[in-house]
Amino acid sequence: MDQAPFRFVDLDYVVIREVLKTLDPIDYINFSKASKSCKRLSTIKTRYKVSLTFTDRPAVWIGTGPVTYVMKWTDNSLIDGSRWTETCQGKSWKRRLTYSENPLSSMKEFYLYARSLMGVELDFVLMNMDDYRGECREIVDWLRSNCLESSALSVLGERHRREELQYALDNLKLKDSLKIRVTTIEQLPLVIPESIEELHITYGSWVTIEYVMSLKMRNFTFHGTKLANQELNVFYKSWIEMKSHQSLEYFEVNLTDEEDFVAVGLRGIPYEMGPPRPGPFNTYRAEGGSFEITRDDGLTATICVFQYGFLKFVAIMYTELLKVV
Numbered sequence: 001m002d003q004a005p006f007r008f009v010d011l012d013y014v015v016i017r018e019v020l021k022t023l024d025p026i027d028y029i030n031f032s033k034a035s036k037s038c039k040r041l042s043t044i045k046t047r048y049k050v051s052l053t054f055t056d057r058p059a060v061w062i063g064t065g066p067v068t069y070v071m072k073w074t075d076n077s078l079i080d081g082s083r084w085t086e087t088c089q090g091k092s093w094k095r096r097l098t099y100s101e102n103p104l105s106s107m108k109e110f111y112l113y114a115r116s117l118m119g120v121e122l123d124f125v126l127m128n129m130d131d132y133r134g135e136c137r138e139i140v141d142w143l144r145s146n147c148l149e150s151s152a153l154s155v156l157g158e159r160h161r162r163e164e165l166q167y168a169l170d171n172l173k174l175k176d177s178l179k180i181r182v183t184t185i186e187q188l189p190l191v192i193p194e195s196i197e198e199l200h201i202t203y204g205s206w207v208t209i210e211y212v213m214s215l216k217m218r219n220f221t222f223h224g225t226k227l228a229n230q231e232l233n234v235f236y237k238s239w240i241e242m243k244s245h246q247s248l249e250y251f252e253v254n255l256t257d258e259e260d261f262v263a264v265g266l267r268g269i270p271y272e273m274g275p276p277r278p279g280p281f282n283t284y285r286a287e288g289g290s291f292e293i294t295r296d297d298g299l300t301a302t303i304c305v306f307q308y309g310f311l312k313f314v315a316i317m318y319t320e321l322l323k324v325v
Contacts, residue, residue, distance in 0.1 A: 025062040026069050026096065029114050050114070051124035052147075054139055056131045057097070058107035060114065063123070070095040071110060073103035104132075108142060115146075122150040125172070129157030129164070129182060136160075140168045152177035162186045169193060192217075204254075209234055213244055218321070221252040223314070229257055229264035232315065236269055236303070239317075240295050249322040252280075258287070258313035261305060265315065269293055271303075277318065279306045287313070 023031060025048060051061035059072040070093055074080070080099035085092055100106035114120060125143065129136050143150075153174050155165065162184040169178075174193055179200040187206045192199060198219040201207060207222055209231035232253065238244045245251075255261055271293045276286035284306040291303040301319040308314065 024067075024069050024094065025064065025114075025118075026071050029110070029117060032117055033113075047119040047121060049123040050111070050120045051126070052107070052111060052122070052143075054104070054125075054127040054132060056128070058104050060107060060111050061124075062114070062120075066091050068093045071107075072097050073100045073106045074098070075101065075103055104135075104139075108146075112146060122147045124152045124154070125150045126154045126156075127168070129155065129160050133160075136164055137167055140171050144171050144173075149173035149175055151175050152179070154179040154181070156181040158183050159185055162188050162190070166190060213238065216245075216247075218247050219250040220248075221250075223254045225254055226256060227253060229255070229261050232261075232265045233267055233269070236266070236293070236317070239301070240269065240293060242296050247321065248317075248319050250319070251317040252314055255305070255313040255315055258305060258307075261313075261315060262291070266291060266303070274302060277302060277304050279304075279308075279316070281308070284308045284314075 049063040051063070053059045053061065057072045057074050059070055062069045062071075068091070072095060074097050077099045079097050082097040083095065085094050087093075098106070125147075127136065127139060132139060150172070151174070153168075153172055155168060160182055165180070165182050165184060169190060169192065174196050176196060177198040177200075178192065178196050179202075180190070181202040183203045184206075189206055189208075189211055192215065194216060197217055199215065199217045200221040202223050204222045204225040207225045207227065209227060212220070212222070212227075212235060235245075235251070239246075239248060255265075257264075271291040274290040274292045276288070277290055278284075279286065285308070287305040287307055292300060293303065294300050299320050301317055303315060303317045306314050306316060
């Protein structure tokens with residue numbers, strides 16, 4: 001005798017809840033789409049941190065502690081349904097690919113549905129402007145309309161109009177961090193949101209000492225600048241004399257002439273030699289010891305020179321205000 005099909009939604013409510021707890025966030029979302037009953041059972045306000053990446057394969061990243069679940073969309077039907085897991089230092093990323101004729105639209109739709117289903121906090125946005133030439137403003141407008149703010153933004157690309165990049169900076173609300181890895185055609189200064197605490201500029205050929213002095217963040221990283229050691233000396237002395245950047249925690253800048261950094265960059269600045277400090281990345285190799293300087297109010301800072309890559313050097317200034325290095 002044929003048995004009646006098993007109906008999951010007819011189980012006791014408590015049992016259903018316990019079963020749903022075993023699903024990862026993406027399977028949980030997909031389950032809710034099966035029927036109105038499934039969606040009604042699935043609508044809870046569990047808080048998840050979500051990241052959005054606008055690349056050639058747009059993706060939604062949902063974090064749950066050490067495991068991050070990644071849903072990507074592709075216009076290649078041959079790899080539809082692919083799944084794989086990557087692990088590193090106790091963390092794992094469970095990735096899956098879904099085919100769509102319009103990956104960007106599918107990603108947006110998925111995010112909005114997930115937001116309606118569960119509590120989400122937008123943690124990070126990455127936008128590769130190279131993958132969306134002519135569409136970047138549309139993406140920014142969508143983010144502005146559907147996401148109140150994000151903790152961090154990373155933008156990358158090559159040879160874009162400054163006004164396109166500036167449009168993103170003007171219209172996206174950020175709380176903490178901004179990383180700009182974009183080369184602009186005009187190579188003109190950018191107006192940076194004052195709300196952030198951390199700024200990283202990779203291609204800083206347009207960065208001047210006046211520009212650096214005008215910024216108010218706690219953490220700076222500038223690469224690719226043309227700043228001379230004399231100009232770095234101005235920055236260090238201004239900090240020592242408490243004329244600027246009194247809340248500074250971290251200042252990293254490339255060196256255009258590492259050989260005379262001590263003679264020129266630290267000219268007129270009393271310092272004591274200290275042990276080398278570890279760099280922010282494994283690729284950074286300390287060049288000698290550290291230089292310990294003291295501000296007029298007694299706060300101390302350590303300046304270290306590191307080599308990274310092929311004959312590239314940076315000077316990093318760590319102040320006592322930095323909690324974690």
